[in-house]
Amino acid sequence: MEKFTTLTSTAVPLAIEDIDTDQIIPARFLKATTREGFGENLFRDWRYLPGDVPNPDFVLNDDTYRGQVLVAGKNFGMGSSREHAAWALFDYGFRVVISSFFADIFRGNALNNGLLPLQIDDDLLLRLQAAIKEDPELTLEVDLPQQTLTIPSLDEQVRFEVDPYKKMCMINGYDDIDFLRTKADVITAYETKRPVAVQ
Amino acid sequence: MQKTLFDKLWDQHVVDTVEGGTDVLYIDRHFIHEVTSPQAFAGLRKRGIGVARPQQTVATADHNVPTINQDQPIKEKLSRFQVDTLTQNCEEFGLELYGLGHPYQGIVHVIGPELGITRPGMTIVCGDSHTSTHGAFGCIAFGIGTSQVEQVLATQCLLQVRPKRMRITVDGTLPPGVVSKDIILYIISQLSASGGTGYFVEYAGSAIRNLSMEARMTICNMSIEMGARGGLIAPDATTFEYIKGREFAPSGKNWDDAMAYWQTLYTDEGATFDKEYVYRAEDIPPMVTYGTNPGMGIGVDQSIPAPASPSASFQKSLKYMGFEAGESLEGKPIDYVFIGSCTNSRMEDLRLVAEYVKGRRKADHVNVMVVPGSRQVRDQAKREGLDVIFREAGFDFREAGCSACLGMNEDKVPKGAYCVSTSNRNFEGRQGPGARTILASPLTAAATAISGHIIDVRTVLTPELV
Numbered sequence: 001m002e003k004f005t006t007l008t009s010t011a012v013p014l015a016i017e018d019i020d021t022d023q024i025i026p027a028r029f030l031k032a033t034t035r036e037g038f039g040e041n042l043f044r045d046w047r048y049l050p051g052d053v054p055n056p057d058f059v060l061n062d063d064t065y066r067g068q069v070l071v072a073g074k075n076f077g078m079g080s081s082r083e084h085a086a087w088a089l090f091d092y093g094f095r096v097v098i099s100s101f102f103a104d105i106f107r108g109n110a111l112n113n114g115l116l117p118l119q120i121d122d123d124l125l126l127r128l129q130a131a132i133k134e135d136p137e138l139t140l141e142v143d144l145p146q147q148t149l150t151i152p153s154l155d156e157q158v159r160f161e162v163d164p165y166k167k168m169c170m171i172n173g174y175d176d177i178d179f180l181r182t183k184a185d186v187i188t189a190y191e192t193k194r195p196v197a198v199q
Numbered sequence: 200m201q202k203t204l205f206d207k208l209w210d211q212h213v214v215d216t217v218e219g220g221t222d223v224l225y226i227d228r229h230f231i232h233e234v235t236s237p238q239a240f241a242g243l244r245k246r247g248i249g250v251a252r253p254q255q256t257v258a259t260a261d262h263n264v265p266t267i268n269q270d271q272p273i274k275e276k277l278s279r280f281q282v283d284t285l286t287q288n289c290e291e292f293g294l295e296l297y298g299l300g301h302p303y304q305g306i307v308h309v310i311g312p313e314l315g316i317t318r319p320g321m322t323i324v325c326g327d328s329h330t331s332t333h334g335a336f337g338c339i340a341f342g343i344g345t346s347q348v349e350q351v352l353a354t355q356c357l358l359q360v361r362p363k364r365m366r367i368t369v370d371g372t373l374p375p376g377v378v379s380k381d382i383i384l385y386i387i388s389q390l391s392a393s394g395g396t397g398y399f400v401e402y403a404g405s406a407i408r409n410l411s412m413e414a415r416m417t418i419c420n421m422s423i424e425m426g427a428r429g430g431l432i433a434p435d436a437t438t439f440e441y442i443k444g445r446e447f448a449p450s451g452k453n454w455d456d457a458m459a460y461w462q463t464l465y466t467d468e469g470a471t472f473d474k475e476y477v478y479r480a481e482d483i484p485p486m487v488t489y490g491t492n493p494g495m496g497i498g499v500d501q502s503i504p505a506p507a508s509p510s511a512s513f514q515k516s517l518k519y520m521g522f523e524a525g526e527s528l529e530g531k532p533i534d535y536v537f538i539g540s541c542t543n544s545r546m547e548d549l550r551l552v553a554e555y556v557k558g559r560r561k562a563d564h565v566n567v568m569v570v571p572g573s574r575q576v577r578d579q580a581k582r583e584g585l586d587v588i589f590r591e592a593g594f595d596f597r598e599a600g601c602s603a604c605l606g607m608n609e610d611k612v613p614k615g616a617y618c619v620s621t622s623n624r625n626f627e628g629r630q631g632p633g634a635r636t637i638l639a640s641p642l643t644a645a646a647t648a649i650s651g652h653i654i655d656v657r658t659v660l661t662p663e664l665v
C-alpha cells in the first residue's frame with residue numbers, strides 16, 4: 001500500500017449527496033481481474049454522454065478544477081462492497097475524499113488502499129464546496145499524523161477522526177495481512193476452542 | 200451482565216484486540232464469487248502464500264453468468280475470463296467450487312442457507328454487501344472488500360471495529376397482501392438509506408418471529424440498504440427446523456451439541472441497544488420505491504413526497520426516474536418485471552408468484568423474467584410444475600444467477616424503461632445504463648406483470664392469497 005502522511009492540494013468539488021458505488025464505478029466495469037485501470041471509468045455514466053462524448057457539465061471534465069482531493073456531498077460510498085470504487089478513485093489520482101458522512105464498507109475499503117476518507121461536519125462541507133466554486137485554486141492541507149485538515153483561505157483548521165490502527169497502517173504503508181500473519185499462533189490457539197456448532 | 204445476541208456472537212469470535220480497540224475477528228465461513236476475488240488471489244500469489252483454511256471457504260459463480268444455455272461456454276469474453284479465473288484459482292488453492300453446471304450453483308446468498316452451510320452462531324463474510332442475508336440464521340454476516348477477502352483467505356481472520364447495536368422491533372400481524380419485502384422497504388423508507396450506518400441491527404418482535412426462514416432472509420438481506428453493517432434475527436424453532444437434514448447440516452451427536460449451543464443465542468432480557476425503533480405490522484402497506492435509492496419508498500397507494508424546498512439530489516433522482524413530486528405511482532405503465540436476486544428468488548417467492556399468476560397471462564407490452572436463485576430452486580420449481588405456470592403466463596423462466604439485479608451479465612433493462620424488480624437496489628443504471636428500477640415485493644411484481652401497470656395488490660387479492 002502507498003504511504004500517506006501529508007498532502008497539500010487543490011480540490012475537485014462534487015456536491016452531490018448519497019453518491020453510491022454504482023455511480024463511482026458502474027457494475028459493467030467490474031470484469032477485470034487486476035486492480036489497475038479503473039480510473040478511466042470513474043463516474044463513467046456521469047462523465048460521458050451517449051457515444052462516449054465527455055459530458056461538459058461534469059466536474060471531472062472541467063479543467064477549472066484539479067487536485068488530489070475530492071470534496072463530495074453528504075453520505076458518500078453507499079451500496080455495494082466493491083473495492084473497485086476505492087481503486088477507481090485512487091487510480092484516477094485522488095488520495096483524499098472529503099464528505100460529512102461515509103458508508104462503512106467504503107470507508108474500510110478506502111483505508112485499505114491508501115485513500116483517506118476524511119469526515120468533516122455538514123456546515124464546513126457546504127462552506128468548503130462554496131469556497132472551491134468561488135476559488136478553484138483554493139488549497140487544502142491534510143496532515144494525517146496530526147489528524148488535521150487546514151483550509152488557509154477560510155482560516156479553518158479542524159481535527160478529523162481516524163482509527164489509530166488504520167492511521168498507523170497508512171503512515172507506514174503496511175496492510176492488515178502483514179499484521180495478521182504475525183498473529184498466527186494466537187489464531188491457532190483460538191481454533192482449539194471453537195464450538196462444534198460453527199465448525 | 201445482560202448481553203445482546205450480537206455481542207455474544209462477537210465476543211465468541213474475538214481472537215485478540217489491537218491497540219485502539221480494533222478486534223481480530225475469527226471467520227467461520229467465507230463465501231467467494233468471481234467478481235471480488237481475482238485480485239485477492241493475485242495478492243496471495245504475490246506474497247507467496249496459500250489459503251490458510253481451505254475447508255472454510257466455498258466458491259460459486261453467480262454475478263456474471265448468463266441465465267440461458269448455461270451448459271454452453273459463456274459468450275461474453277470478459278465474463279468468461281472472470282469465471283474461468285475463479286475456476287483456476289479454486290483449483291490452484293484447493294477450494295470447493297460450485298461453478299456453472301454444478302447442481303449446487305447459484306447466488307452465493309441463496310446457496311449457503313439452502314445447503315446448510317449457513318448456521319446459527321457463525322461469523323460469515325463474503326466480498327458482497329448482501330452477505331447480511333445470512334444473519335437471518337442468527338449469525339454475524341457482513342460484506343467485505345477485496346483486500347479483506349485476501350485477509351480471510353490468508354489468515355481466516357479480519358480486523359474489525361465493533362459496530363454499534365440497533366434493535367428494530369416489528370410487532371403485530373401483517374395485513375393481507377403485505378409480505379416481508381414490504382416490511383424491510385418500509386423500515387428503510389423510515390430510516391433512510393444511511394440511517395443504519397455504523398450499526399449492526401437485530402430484528403425482533405412478533406411480526407418477525409412469525410416469518411418463515413426465507414422471509415427472514417429477505418429482511419436481513421436489505422439491512423445494508425439502510426447503511427447497516429448487517430442484520431440478524433435470533434434463531435428459534437423455525438430456524439432449527441429449516442436447517443435440519445440439509446446437505447451440510449450437523450447430524451447425530453453433532454446436531455445435539457449444536458442445538459445445545461444454538462439455544463443460548465438470544466438477546467438477554469434487559470440488554471441495551473444504542474438505538475431502538477418499534478413499528479406496527481398493521482401500519483405497513485405494499486411498498487414501491489419512486490427514486491434512486493432504496494430509502495425513497497412509499498406505500499403503493501401514497502404519493503411521492505413533495506417537499507417545499509427539494510434538495511438537488513431529490514430533484515435529480517425524480518428526473519432520472521421521470522416522475523413528478525406529489526404524483527402517485529399506481530397505474531403507471533411498466534415495461535419490465537424482474538423476479539429474482541438474492542432478496543427474492545427462493546422457493547417461497549416463486550410459489551407466491553406462481554399462485555397469483557396461475558391461469559392468468561401477462562400484459563402484452565411487459566417483458567417478465569423469473570430467475571431462480573439457485574440450480575436447486577430451479578429444479579424444485581420444475582418438480583412443482585411452476586415452470587409450466589410461468590410459461591403459460593408468458594413469463595421467461597431462466598437459469599440461476601444474479602441476472603438483471605445488476606447489469607453485469609446479458610440480462611439488462613434498456614435505457615429509460617421502467618422495471619418493477621424484486622431485487623434490492625434502484626440505483627441509477629443498476630439494471631443497465633439508464634434503466635429505471637422500482638423495487639417491490641414478489642406479489643406486487645406478479646400483479647404488475649399481469650396488469651401491465653403498477654397495482655395495489657390489496658385491490659386484486661383472491662381469497663387463497665389473503
Ligand code: SF4
Pocket residue numbers: 261262306307308327329540541542600601604605622623
Ligand atoms: S443478486 Fe444482486 S444483490 Fe444479490 S449478490 Fe447478486 S448482484 Fe448482488
